[in-house]
Amino acid sequence: DRLKLSYSKRAKLTTNSLASKLLELMESKQTNLCLAADLTKMDAILELANIAGPYIAVLKTHVDIIEDFNENFILRLKELAKQHRFLLMEDRKFGDIGNTVSLQYRHGFYKIAEWADLITVHPIAGASVVDALKKSLDNITEPRGIFLVAEMSCKGALTTGDYLKNAVLMAEEASDLVVGFVCQSNLSAQPGLLQLTPGVKLAKSVDGLGQQYNDPQSVINAGADLAVVGRGITEAHNGYLKATLEYKKELWNAYEERINA
Ligand code: S5P
Numbered sequence: 001d002r003l004k005l006s007y008s009k010r011a012k013l014t015t016n017s018l019a020s021k022l023l024e025l026m027e028s029k030q031t032n033l034c035l036a037a038d039l040t041k042m043d044a045i046l047e048l049a050n051i052a053g054p055y056i057a058v059l060k061t062h063v064d065i066i067e068d069f070n071e072n073f074i075l076r077l078k079e080l081a082k083q084h085r086f087l088l089m090e091d092r093k094f095g096d097i098g099n100t101v102s103l104q105y106r107h108g109f110y111k112i113a114e115w116a117d118l119i120t121v122h123p124i125a126g127a128s129v130v131d132a133l134k135k136s137l138d139n140i141t142e143p144r145g146i147f148l149v150a151e152m153s154c155k156g157a158l159t160t161g162d163y164l165k166n167a168v169l170m171a172e173e174a175s176d177l178v179v180g181f182v183c184q185s186n187l188s189a190q191p192g193l194l195q196l197t198p199g200v201k202l203a204k205s206v207d208g209l210g211q212q213y214n215d216p217q218s219v220i221n222a223g224a225d226l227a228v229v230g231r232g233i234t235e236a237h238n239g240y241l242k243a244t245l246e247y248k249k250e251l252w253n254a255y256e257e258r259i260n261a
Helices: 007-011 017-029 042-055 071-084 098-106 128-135 161-173 216-221 240-260
Strands: 033-036 058-061 087-094 118-121 145-149 178-182 194-197 226-229
Touching: 007 017, 017 087, 017 145, 017 178, 017 194, 033 042, 033 240, 042 058, 042 071, 042 240, 058 071, 071 087, 087 098, 098 128, 118 128, 128 145, 145 161, 161 178, 216 226, 216 240, 226 240
Parallel strands: 033 058, 033 226, 058 087, 087 118, 118 145, 145 178, 178 194, 194 226
Antiparallel strands: none
Protein backbone atom coordinates (compact mmCIF):
# COMPACT_ATOMS: atom_id res chain seq x y z
CA ASP A 1 0.00 0.00 0.00
CA ARG A 2 1.49 3.31 -1.18
CA LEU A 3 0.05 5.18 1.79
CA LYS A 4 1.94 3.11 4.34
CA LEU A 5 5.36 3.49 2.76
CA SER A 6 7.76 6.22 3.83
CA TYR A 7 8.90 8.81 1.32
CA SER A 8 12.46 7.51 1.58
CA LYS A 9 11.37 3.96 0.71
CA ARG A 10 9.32 5.26 -2.18
CA ALA A 11 12.30 7.28 -3.44
CA LYS A 12 13.80 3.93 -4.44
CA LEU A 13 10.67 2.87 -6.33
CA THR A 14 10.34 5.69 -8.85
CA THR A 15 11.28 5.58 -12.51
CA ASN A 16 12.32 9.23 -12.60
CA SER A 17 15.42 10.66 -10.95
CA LEU A 18 13.67 13.92 -10.13
CA ALA A 19 10.85 12.08 -8.33
CA SER A 20 13.48 10.28 -6.24
CA LYS A 21 15.25 13.54 -5.49
CA LEU A 22 11.95 15.13 -4.48
CA LEU A 23 10.98 12.27 -2.15
CA GLU A 24 14.44 12.30 -0.58
CA LEU A 25 14.40 16.01 0.00
CA MET A 26 10.91 15.74 1.54
CA GLU A 27 12.24 13.16 3.97
CA SER A 28 15.41 15.05 4.82
CA LYS A 29 13.70 18.44 5.26
CA GLN A 30 10.71 16.74 6.90
CA THR A 31 8.23 18.57 4.73
CA ASN A 32 5.46 17.62 2.32
CA LEU A 33 4.41 21.21 1.77
CA CYS A 34 4.14 22.71 -1.71
CA LEU A 35 3.74 26.47 -1.47
CA ALA A 36 1.59 28.16 -4.12
CA ALA A 37 3.29 31.55 -4.43
CA ASP A 38 0.40 33.25 -6.20
CA LEU A 39 1.58 36.84 -5.86
CA THR A 40 1.80 39.33 -8.72
CA LYS A 41 5.14 41.08 -8.08
CA MET A 42 8.59 39.50 -8.46
CA ASP A 43 9.99 40.87 -5.21
CA ALA A 44 6.96 39.71 -3.24
CA ILE A 45 7.39 36.15 -4.49
CA LEU A 46 11.14 36.20 -3.83
CA GLU A 47 10.58 37.49 -0.29
CA LEU A 48 8.04 34.72 0.34
CA ALA A 49 10.36 32.11 -1.17
CA ASN A 50 13.22 33.27 1.04
CA ILE A 51 11.15 33.08 4.23
CA ALA A 52 9.31 29.83 3.49
CA GLY A 53 12.08 28.16 1.48
CA PRO A 54 13.72 26.15 4.29
CA TYR A 55 10.36 24.55 5.18
CA ILE A 56 8.89 23.63 1.80
CA ALA A 57 9.59 20.89 -0.73
CA VAL A 58 8.26 22.67 -3.80
CA LEU A 59 7.55 26.28 -4.71
CA LYS A 60 4.72 26.43 -7.22
CA THR A 61 4.39 29.44 -9.48
CA HIS A 62 2.01 30.90 -12.06
CA VAL A 63 4.59 33.08 -13.82
CA ASP A 64 1.98 34.58 -16.13
CA ILE A 65 0.38 36.49 -13.22
CA ILE A 66 3.59 38.43 -12.48
CA GLU A 67 3.27 42.06 -13.57
CA ASP A 68 6.97 43.02 -13.57
CA PHE A 69 8.45 39.71 -14.79
CA ASN A 70 11.95 39.64 -16.23
CA GLU A 71 14.72 37.03 -16.52
CA ASN A 72 16.27 38.23 -13.30
CA PHE A 73 13.33 36.74 -11.44
CA ILE A 74 14.22 33.26 -12.63
CA LEU A 75 17.90 33.70 -11.75
CA ARG A 76 17.07 34.85 -8.23
CA LEU A 77 14.41 32.19 -7.74
CA LYS A 78 16.84 29.47 -8.82
CA GLU A 79 19.42 30.78 -6.35
CA LEU A 80 16.87 30.59 -3.53
CA ALA A 81 15.83 27.09 -4.63
CA LYS A 82 19.44 25.98 -4.42
CA GLN A 83 20.13 27.72 -1.14
CA HIS A 84 17.02 26.41 0.63
CA ARG A 85 16.75 23.12 -1.28
CA PHE A 86 13.31 23.22 -2.86
CA LEU A 87 12.11 22.39 -6.37
CA LEU A 88 10.36 24.77 -8.75
CA MET A 89 7.02 23.88 -10.27
CA GLU A 90 5.42 26.04 -12.95
CA ASP A 91 1.70 25.34 -12.74
CA ARG A 92 1.10 26.08 -16.43
CA LYS A 93 -1.53 23.35 -16.85
CA PHE A 94 -0.62 22.74 -20.47
CA GLY A 95 -3.74 21.61 -22.30
CA ASP A 96 -3.30 21.60 -26.08
CA ILE A 97 -2.04 19.29 -28.84
CA GLY A 98 1.50 17.97 -28.61
CA ASN A 99 3.07 20.41 -31.04
CA THR A 100 1.54 23.44 -29.33
CA VAL A 101 2.40 22.40 -25.78
CA SER A 102 5.99 21.68 -26.74
CA LEU A 103 6.29 25.20 -28.22
CA GLN A 104 4.69 26.68 -25.09
CA TYR A 105 7.02 24.66 -22.87
CA ARG A 106 10.25 25.57 -24.60
CA HIS A 107 9.67 28.94 -26.29
CA GLY A 108 7.89 32.25 -25.81
CA PHE A 109 8.38 34.75 -23.03
CA TYR A 110 8.87 32.37 -20.11
CA LYS A 111 10.98 29.50 -21.52
CA ILE A 112 9.55 27.25 -18.81
CA ALA A 113 11.52 24.13 -19.78
CA GLU A 114 14.78 25.96 -19.03
CA TRP A 115 14.08 26.52 -15.34
CA ALA A 116 11.03 24.65 -14.01
CA ASP A 117 11.89 21.29 -12.47
CA LEU A 118 8.22 20.36 -12.58
CA ILE A 119 5.18 21.38 -14.61
CA THR A 120 1.47 20.56 -14.59
CA VAL A 121 -0.28 19.18 -17.66
CA HIS A 122 -3.95 18.46 -18.38
CA PRO A 123 -4.37 14.94 -19.78
CA ILE A 124 -7.33 16.17 -21.90
CA ALA A 125 -5.47 15.75 -25.22
CA GLY A 126 -4.28 12.21 -24.51
CA ALA A 127 -0.97 10.47 -23.92
CA SER A 128 0.77 11.91 -26.99
CA VAL A 129 1.07 15.21 -25.14
CA VAL A 130 3.52 13.65 -22.69
CA ASP A 131 5.65 12.30 -25.54
CA ALA A 132 5.67 15.71 -27.21
CA LEU A 133 6.79 17.43 -24.01
CA LYS A 134 9.49 14.83 -23.57
CA LYS A 135 10.76 15.35 -27.13
CA SER A 136 10.93 19.09 -26.62
CA LEU A 137 13.48 18.62 -23.82
CA ASP A 138 16.38 18.28 -26.26
CA ASN A 139 19.54 19.86 -24.79
CA ILE A 140 17.98 20.33 -21.36
CA THR A 141 20.36 18.40 -19.16
CA GLU A 142 18.66 18.74 -15.77
CA PRO A 143 15.95 16.23 -14.82
CA ARG A 144 12.37 17.28 -15.47
CA GLY A 145 8.99 16.00 -14.32
CA ILE A 146 5.28 16.33 -15.06
CA PHE A 147 2.26 16.19 -12.80
CA LEU A 148 -0.89 15.25 -14.73
CA VAL A 149 -4.00 17.09 -13.53
CA ALA A 150 -6.36 14.15 -13.07
CA GLU A 151 -8.90 15.86 -10.85
CA MET A 152 -9.51 19.50 -9.95
CA SER A 153 -10.34 20.85 -6.53
CA CYS A 154 -13.11 23.23 -7.47
CA LYS A 155 -16.85 22.82 -7.16
CA GLY A 156 -18.44 21.42 -10.31
CA ALA A 157 -15.13 20.39 -11.93
CA LEU A 158 -15.67 18.14 -14.96
CA THR A 159 -12.77 15.86 -13.99
CA THR A 160 -14.99 12.98 -12.91
CA GLY A 161 -15.90 9.42 -13.88
CA ASP A 162 -14.10 8.00 -16.91
CA TYR A 163 -11.99 11.12 -17.39
CA LEU A 164 -10.56 10.80 -13.91
CA LYS A 165 -10.06 7.06 -14.20
CA ASN A 166 -8.30 7.37 -17.54
CA ALA A 167 -6.18 10.27 -16.34
CA VAL A 168 -4.80 8.13 -13.53
CA LEU A 169 -4.23 5.24 -15.95
CA MET A 170 -2.40 7.63 -18.24
CA ALA A 171 -0.08 8.62 -15.39
CA GLU A 172 0.52 4.97 -14.50
CA GLU A 173 1.28 4.01 -18.08
CA ALA A 174 3.13 7.16 -19.12
CA SER A 175 6.80 7.57 -19.76
CA ASP A 176 9.20 8.24 -16.93
CA LEU A 177 8.66 11.99 -17.39
CA VAL A 178 5.42 11.72 -15.38
CA VAL A 179 6.21 11.86 -11.66
CA GLY A 180 2.64 11.97 -10.39
CA PHE A 181 -0.84 13.40 -10.67
CA VAL A 182 -2.92 16.16 -9.16
CA CYS A 183 -6.08 14.88 -7.49
CA GLN A 184 -8.24 14.92 -4.39
CA SER A 185 -8.30 11.29 -3.27
CA ASN A 186 -6.25 8.12 -3.23
CA LEU A 187 -6.60 6.72 -6.76
CA SER A 188 -3.40 4.84 -7.48
CA ALA A 189 -1.50 2.18 -5.57
CA GLN A 190 1.69 2.81 -7.52
CA PRO A 191 4.35 3.77 -4.96
CA GLY A 192 6.60 5.50 -7.50
CA LEU A 193 3.99 8.15 -8.35
CA LEU A 194 3.30 11.17 -6.16
CA GLN A 195 -0.13 12.55 -5.38
CA LEU A 196 -0.26 16.35 -5.32
CA THR A 197 -3.38 17.75 -3.67
CA PRO A 198 -4.40 21.43 -3.73
CA GLY A 199 -7.30 22.99 -1.85
CA VAL A 200 -5.73 22.92 1.61
CA LYS A 201 -6.43 25.20 4.56
CA LEU A 202 -6.34 24.74 8.32
CA ALA A 203 -10.14 24.59 8.33
CA LYS A 204 -12.49 23.10 5.76
CA SER A 205 -13.93 26.06 3.82
CA VAL A 206 -14.57 27.67 0.42
CA ASP A 207 -13.28 30.84 -1.24
CA GLY A 208 -16.43 32.11 -2.98
CA LEU A 209 -14.91 31.46 -6.43
CA GLY A 210 -15.34 27.69 -6.53
CA GLN A 211 -12.27 26.62 -4.59
CA GLN A 212 -12.97 24.00 -1.90
CA TYR A 213 -10.58 23.53 1.02
CA ASN A 214 -9.91 20.52 3.20
CA ASP A 215 -7.74 20.50 6.30
CA PRO A 216 -4.17 19.13 6.27
CA GLN A 217 -4.94 15.88 8.04
CA SER A 218 -7.86 14.90 5.77
CA VAL A 219 -5.83 15.70 2.69
CA ILE A 220 -2.91 13.52 3.79
CA ASN A 221 -5.31 10.74 4.77
CA ALA A 222 -6.88 11.03 1.32
CA GLY A 223 -3.52 10.09 -0.17
CA ALA A 224 -1.73 13.40 -0.70
CA ASP A 225 2.05 13.11 -0.76
CA LEU A 226 2.48 16.81 -1.41
CA ALA A 227 -0.15 19.28 -0.22
CA VAL A 228 -0.49 22.63 -1.99
CA VAL A 229 -1.12 25.64 0.23
CA GLY A 230 -1.50 29.09 -1.30
CA ARG A 231 -3.66 31.69 0.38
CA GLY A 232 -3.55 29.77 3.67
CA ILE A 233 0.01 31.11 3.84
CA THR A 234 0.08 34.16 1.57
CA GLU A 235 -2.94 35.72 3.30
CA ALA A 236 -2.22 34.48 6.83
CA HIS A 237 -2.67 37.08 9.55
CA ASN A 238 0.24 35.76 11.57
CA GLY A 239 2.79 36.29 8.77
CA TYR A 240 4.53 33.99 6.26
CA LEU A 241 6.95 32.32 8.64
CA LYS A 242 4.48 31.32 11.35
CA ALA A 243 1.90 30.17 8.81
CA THR A 244 4.44 28.13 6.86
CA LEU A 245 5.68 26.44 10.01
CA GLU A 246 2.13 25.71 11.10
CA TYR A 247 1.18 24.03 7.81
CA LYS A 248 4.49 22.19 7.63
CA LYS A 249 3.99 20.75 11.11
CA GLU A 250 0.34 19.73 10.58
CA LEU A 251 1.09 18.10 7.23
CA TRP A 252 4.19 16.28 8.40
CA ASN A 253 2.50 14.99 11.56
CA ALA A 254 -0.40 13.69 9.47
CA TYR A 255 2.07 11.91 7.17
CA GLU A 256 3.87 10.30 10.12
CA GLU A 257 0.54 9.15 11.56
CA ARG A 258 -0.42 7.78 8.17
CA ILE A 259 2.67 5.64 7.70
CA ASN A 260 2.71 4.48 11.32
CA ALA A 261 -1.01 3.76 11.70
O1 S5P B 1 -7.37 21.38 -8.94
C1 S5P B 1 -6.54 22.24 -8.69
C2 S5P B 1 -5.24 22.20 -9.23
C3 S5P B 1 -4.33 23.18 -8.87
S1 S5P B 1 -2.71 22.98 -9.40
N1 S5P B 1 -6.82 23.25 -7.82
C4 S5P B 1 -5.93 24.23 -7.47
O2 S5P B 1 -6.26 25.09 -6.64
N2 S5P B 1 -4.67 24.24 -8.04
C5 S5P B 1 -3.71 25.32 -7.76
O3 S5P B 1 -3.38 25.29 -6.38
C6 S5P B 1 -4.23 26.73 -8.04
O4 S5P B 1 -3.91 27.13 -9.36
C7 S5P B 1 -3.51 27.57 -7.00
O5 S5P B 1 -2.24 27.99 -7.48
C8 S5P B 1 -3.28 26.61 -5.84
C9 S5P B 1 -4.28 26.75 -4.71
O6 S5P B 1 -4.19 28.01 -4.10
P1 S5P B 1 -5.04 28.39 -2.79
O7 S5P B 1 -4.73 29.84 -2.59
O8 S5P B 1 -6.48 28.15 -3.10
O9 S5P B 1 -4.52 27.52 -1.67
